[in-house]
Amino acid sequence: MKKMGVPGKILCVLMLLLHSSIQQQVFNDQETLHLPANYTVGWMETLDDENLALYGGFIAKCQAWSLENQLKAGIRFFDFRVFPLGKKLLIMHGPVYQYPNLKDALETIKTFLSKYKSETVLVRVKPVLFFKSKVPLLVGQMAKNDPDSWTDETIPNIGQRGKIVFVQKNAFRLGIRLYETAKHNDYIVTNVEKKKEKIIKHLTETTYEQYRADCVVLNYSSGTGMPRLRLDINPKSLAKQINPWLYKHLDNESKKSNPKPCFGVISMDFPGLDLIKKVIEFN
Ligand SMILES: *[C@@H]1O[C@H](CO)[C@@H](O)[C@H](O)[C@H]1NC(C)=O
């Protein structure tokens, strides 16, 4: 694989969309995706090859859309939790991604990339359940000699479009490194206002220069995880409250900051098209 990495550059973020209906779509839990006819699916197309090493998309955990629809909506970062079964890698939360195994999911991404050649998709694989050490090996066999996959630690230039860029996670040492802003207990949500404070803290943290040198910053924003302490807050109900606020917050940031901040990859639950678009605008 040709190295085109430019050290010192970082993965900036974002998302996107152009939907100007009266009601803004910042939260979505519907399976169907209604893309406006003029929606820019390949939003990375206008990105300058030289400008940034790579742009991120956002993670959408607990997402209602299929993998393909998430790609179309602009999401460019996926977190797959997998466990080995024989030579296969099965994906947990199958219904969300439709595909029970990693190979099929990667094929779906590749098919998307072959159609939208300007795009780059980050993939993080997290081994779960059992035989975790087999996972990097199996993924390695799949990706190492695949010209459509990037498994180097060096961050590729955005010029390297059309690829699946693997992202490291703990023992999974394939691909570029990721700095996560979230601390373990940030997952525990007891209070929406506190959650907002944390999101602002994370968004600010990812703009620090120090993290930009050699790793991608994963910004943990409305990704809620499973709150342990309160039964009345679940990822969906939280996203419903957080997403409109996050939209406004990003909107405020985009107006006051010049140059625009680079937030890294923003993780969200149930984002609607307008929220996605807002993030993409930061590119
Ligand atoms: C897309 O269509 C909507 C509604 O028809 C319009 O308001 C918007 O400006 C269009 N966006 C672009 C980029 O053409």
Ligand SMILES: *[C@@H]1O[C@H](CO)[C@@H](O)[C@H](O)[C@H]1NC(C)=O
């Ligand atoms: C956005 O800015 C407006 C005007 O300065 C302010 O009233 C509002 O609270 C801000 N919203 C968020 C979510 O930061």
Ligand SMILES: CC(=O)N[C@H]1CO[C@H](CO)[C@@H](O)[C@@H]1O
């Ligand atoms: C979306 C995501 O990957 N979030 C991460 C946030 O940080 C926690 C704790 O470090 C991780 O466990 C999550 O995976």
